Amino acid sequence: MITLVIGGCRSGKSSHALGLANALSGTRKLFIATSVPTDSEMENRVIKHQQERGNSWITAEEPLEIANIIDEKSGSSDVILVDCLTLWTSNLMFNNLDQPAIELKLQALASSLGRACCPVILVSNEVGAGIVPENALARQFRDLAGFVNQRIASVADRVVWMVAGIPVKIKPVTTV
């Protein structure tokens, strides 16, 4: 079961994803943080987040190779939570990967999700519902983040759209 939790900034994505993960049975919980702290302020935030998750969670900090971790660890985990894909996308861009290299990473992630032996929950940001950014790099990032969201949503069994902390289930698609 692959779940994508997507929403705007401060829409309650991470909190909802954590709640979904904690509601699952099993005690072997792996948190993949795509944010890697570069100063003591960030380090303190990371430690605070780890304490909030509690002792049942193991944290892996990995800015790029999340597909590898899912491949290696899903057999020995009861749930994997990836937070978040938008920062991962940003990491891919800032490591100067070109479009084909980014495509390969995205393909590798989608494939690892298809093979995963435990539930995987991924958090991502909607960044495309505002005005077109004046900054060209921001436009490029916005495009890429949107493609990543579409791709992972297409392989997810379940997609939840967050608004003001309210989870709206949008996949499986309901027929009206």
Next chain:
Amino acid sequence: MITLVIGGCRSGKSSHALGLANALSGTRKLFIATSVPTDSEMENRVIKHQQERGNSWITAEEPLEIANIIDEKSGSSDVILVDCLTLWTSNLMFNNLDQPAIELKLQALASSLGRACCPVILVSNEVGAGIVPENALARQFRDLAGFVNQRIASVADRVVWMVAGIPVKIKPVTTV
């Protein structure tokens, strides 16, 4: 019955909220405007909005203390409409309230909604679904506006997400 109507700019929030309020029975309608006009152009817009609402509405202009007004007036009102929380959040920030003081105001608002003797409808903006702003103050505001939306949505009985003038009921949460 507490209702939060949330959506992007020009998504039809205020109009939908007014429609919900006017559909209720009773004639004692209180409009709390968090926008306080500072020049004649704004004053003219406010007068125009009051005329559009019609004679059945009393307007209170209050940039900060909306919890107090709800406490004082809900017993003698048939409906209260607050438009809007995002401007209220902005007012809190521009009055240089620090984080704990803002938390207290938010807590006071949530408590007043819990005690309200009449239906209260609140309008708010989604501001977090675009690209991360380059301006630090804008990022801080975006975070705060998101927290306010989550908090008020959590105490609301009903949350409506507006898209292009279409109301999408997202709370109570439907099970798929």
Next chain:
Amino acid sequence: MITLVIGGCRSGKSSHALGLANALSGTRKLFIATSVPTDSEMENRVIKHQQERGNSWITAEEPLEIANIIDEKSGSSDVILVDCLTLWTSNLMFNNLDQPAIELKLQALASSLGRACCPVILVSNEVGAGIVPENALARQFRDLAGFVNQRIASVADRVVWMVAGIPVKIKPVTTV
């Protein structure tokens, strides 16, 4: 049957709209492109998009007068796809049409949709769910794009909100 497909940047709008159109019976398919290429790079993109749509589609490039084309061609078409309204709105603004002239164009479009003899599918962007832009022209555009979306959604039989490539049907409105 009038359908509006709306969503953020890279939310899968155009692709979903094309899928809806291709699922209809009939072979006379008209694509109204509101983007008019001004250099060879854009021209190449347009040619690439035409090839992706395949031979069953005829393309009309029209930055402003889409109402006229719908009036002229809906009788001899099996489906019309308009991509996209946001660029059309931008074209109206950059042609220095004033507010009343823009209102007339919008009214003409809404009327032509009411008269259309074949299904019409329109694509549009949500641009109002981010932070308020610092640029005054961007704010004006954001307001106008939102009004266009509301107006066309109000005359549409069906509105689909796209998130990460997932179509969420928001009109007809479901009762919860």
